[in-house]
Amino acid sequence: MNNKNNKANKSSYINLRVTEQERDLIKRNAGGNVSKFLIELGTNRANRIDKRIVIQDPALVHQVRRIGISLNTLIREVNIRKQNELDIEFMDVEAQLVIANQQLSDLILLGKRK
Incomplete structure (x- = not known):
């Protein structure tokens, strides 16, 4: 069920209570898009480790x-x-x-x- 912009229709909300300091930290870590940041973090899609082969001495x-x-x-x-x-x-x-x-x-x- 995608709209014309190829984005999933989102109709559910999550209300989250945080302190002002926590809110500021989340916004800073999100880099602008808090919703995307929290969705990626909550669905384990955030900060995926790029598995590279490291050649060491x-x-x-x-x-x-x-x-x-x-x-x-x-x-x-x-x-x-x-x-x-x-x-x-x-x-x-x-x-x-x-x-x-x-x-x-x-x-x-x-x-x-x-």
Whole structure:
């Protein structure tokens, strides 16, 4: 049941109570057409993720993964010591964090060069 403009005939209304701040935010996010924005959002047609194949440097992914594993191990050790009320050598923790930070900085610089 389309009219001459090829738009569906819409005869139902939804009343929605919001605060002024929420109304302003919805209008801003809608970019002009609030009805279209809410329909797309409510029917899961909004912000569809464009599935693209991303080619990543396997060596870079491997290095980031290794850094993540090191950080998780460090945090796990800190939590275990904390739970068991053992002393935590914060100088050692800081040294490990400095190393991880330097490794991440090196990877960022490497990525910018490519």
